[in-house]
Amino acid sequence: MLRSARDEPVRGRAGQPPFTMNKKIIVLGSGPIRIGQGIEFDYCSVHCVWAIREAGQEAIIINNNPETVSTDFDTSDRLYFEPLTAEDVLNIIEREGPIEGVVVQFGGQTAINLARSLADAGVRILGSSADSIDLAEDRHQFEALLRKLDIPKPEGRAVTTADAAVAVANEIGYPCLVRPSYVLGGRAMEIVYTEDELVNYMTYAVDVSPKAPILVDRYIVGRELEVDCISDGVTCLLPGIMEHIERAGVHSGDSMAVYPPQNVSDTTKQKVVDYAVRIAKEMNVVGLMNIQFVCDGDEPYVIEVNPRSSRTVPYLSKITGIPMVKVATRCILGEALADMGFPEGLYPEQKNPAVKAPVFSFQKLVGVDNALGPEMKSTGEVLGQDVTYPGALYKAMVGAGLRLPITGTVLFTVANADKNEALPIAREFAAMGYTLQATAGTAAYFVANGLHVDRVAKITESTDNLVTRIHSGEVGLVINTLSKDKRIEEEGQLIRRATVERSVPCMTSLDTAAALLLALKARADGRFGVMTVDEYLMA
Secondary structure, three states: OEEOOOOOOOOOOOOOOOOOOOOEEEEEOOOOOEOOEOHHHHHHHHHHHHHHHHOOOEEEEEOOOOOOHHHOOOOOOEEEOOOOOHHHHHHHHHHHOOOOEEEOOOOHHHHHOOHHHHHHOOOOEOOOOHHHHHHHHOHHHHHHHHHHHOOOOOOEEEEOOHHHHHHHHHHHOOOEEEEEOOOOOOOOOEEEOOHHHHHHHHHHHHHHOOOOOEEEEEOOOOEEEEEEEEEEOOOEEEOOEEEEOOOOOOOOOOOOEEEOOOOOOHHHHHHHHHHHHHHHHHOOOEEEEEEEEEEEOOEEEEEEEEOOOOOOHHHHHHHHOOOHHHHHHHHHOOOOOHHHOOOOEEOOOOOOOEEEEEEOOOOOOOOOOOOOOOOOOOOEEEEEEOOOHHHHHHHHHHHOOOOOOOOOEEEEEOOHHHHHHHHHHHHHHHHOOOEEEEOHHHHHHHHHOOOOOEEOEOOOOOOOEHHHHHHHOOOOEEEEOOOOOHHHHHHHHHHHHHHHHOOOOEEOOHHHHHHHHHHHHHHHHOOOOOOOHHHHHHO
């Protein structure tokens, strides 16, 4: 039933259910789909509504996206197709009469950002309170919480001016990870290496987020882990830990991730579980919470806490068999995890690996650089599952639309800092029968280390250069890491754009390239299992 808050109340009109005095709960959706906030949050909103209705209460959705299931006429008891602003939501609450409260944690950052305004207007926020949400979003409060719990985080502070940012950076050292608070999709997030870059960034970031502090943190080059926690306010359940394949510096939405973790020690897992459970309890989380860690050796550091559902929830729900949103909603409605049969801590791991891979739309986004970084660019995600990790990687990459080169030429053009790490990857490609091409510096390094490499000219060196080779169809894969030299990067963007125009896979992270090698080896072996998600779960 579609309504507008601006309509006059109509009771009992033919074809429309009358307003009732049943217990009503409003669920906020995530609004229009855009980069950083996609269909995964609609999935969460829909499953929340189903759980509410199953509990015998009336579920009302507020969302304004016609391309989603949450706005189907029969998903909720009533749908308000209205903007997700505090004013419009309050108008709807007034029109509906007495309600039990509003659920904000399944509508992404859009819904979470309304929690404080609604609470200040006297609206009951169901699940984690507005104070709990602010505790995660407010840098000073959250740092105080971590200090109290003795849980490590990268050094850094929240600032509001360029001078303060420079002072923090000088104290903790470069490079720094800088980002505004209260934004989605890693918008305006960057890694800065010099004071000039930081000052320039601050000018831009203040425009993006004028009322929120800018976060300046020490950048740790390590493995990222991600957990989604379900809490009833007393007990905390972790359905699984997902390990990012690309190291820190690539946005979690653009990074591939695997469950269960393949390269994480039991010691690290135990610390992640301990930290997550203690944070959830201290913050009085009720429902879902997402935490991201970066590992320096075996020590996980907390880099971000989101007091809401995340884009990994649909994946973990499918591959662990735990209906996470339904369980979280039942917690919000007052049930205990123990009464649902769930113990505290990490749920037993499934044995069959599952890989989440991002989907990009660079061919439709003219002028967008396809280099991976801290600001999210992907427009979708896929799941690949198999009895082996390489098999799951291969399925995920194929599902994401990558044209994996079975034979042919791999072109390397990597930054000086990355040449040593790129060498074993190049060796593996050569051993598998691929022809290697590289620009002058990369080629010289590879040749000096015993590889046969065809040198290709840079764009400024000849008309027969690496871009013309890409356009000719000669190159099947490009591995191009980013340089801190702006002149080199200008050419790098042209190279990467050529790969987009010719649909040639381009890896800007050596971690992704190493994963691709595993996937290609799995394809060469040809031993893939084909089962449904449920069959993998039971195998």
